[in-house]
Amino acid sequence: MKLLLIEDDAATAAYVVKGLREEGHTVDHLADGRDALVQAMSGAYDLLIVDRMLPGLDGLSLVRSLRSAKVEAPVIFLTAVGGVDDRIEGLQAGADDYLVKPFAFGELSARIAALARRAPQAVPETVLSAGDLKMDLIARKVTREGVEIDLLPREFQLLEHLLRRKGRVQTRTMLLEAVWDLNFDPQTNVVETHISRLRAKVDKPFERELIRTVRGAGYRIEA
DSSP: OEEEEEOOOHHHHHHHHHHHHHTTOEEEEEOOHHHHHHHHTTOOOSEEEEOSSOSSSOHHHHHHHHHHTTOOOOEEEEESOOOHHHHHHHHHTTOSEEEESSOOHHHHHHHHHHHHHHSOOOOOOSEEEETTEEEETTTTEEEETTEEEOOOHHHHHHHHHHHHTTTSOBOHHHHHHHHHOOSSOOSSOHHHHHHHHHHHHHTTTSSSOOEEEETTTEEEEOO
């Protein structure tokens, strides 16, 4: 599974990350609630492990924001805030489980496995769309207003990523990781260049603009 751990205590984070990676999971770690909200909005994670007391944005607000944005990945609160009312508040905010520190790693692992078994198996999408733009993933064909659009492989991959997350902002870093498999900033304008090429093919010949720049944040495709 691909997991996101949101924990500001360095020792706890190192312990959890090490254990989960040894079990074969892919784990990303963030310590700041606001940074984590942006990352989690990508929809790239199978499960989130969230502390309640976080800098930037507290865990309850983070989870509420994700649920409001229809991000449905299971959430486990892993926190020292463990009163009955606190647990109820966490579950009502949208969490699926609640584990109180100090905790046994084996129990955390078992709870992750239980949530993974419970998660519905989604039927793979074969057609993605936004307005009059349609992408057939089997035929590898893109059309708008019935007109076929010829895309290069990387352009197709970039558009697919945006369509799968339509209405949600995708930062430059997210796009570099998802489309170019780069976990660092190469200091090039490769994202901007490909967005420009996509717009020339997908937007300019048509009346309505679908690919939008969100100033200071990134890009999104209109729902």
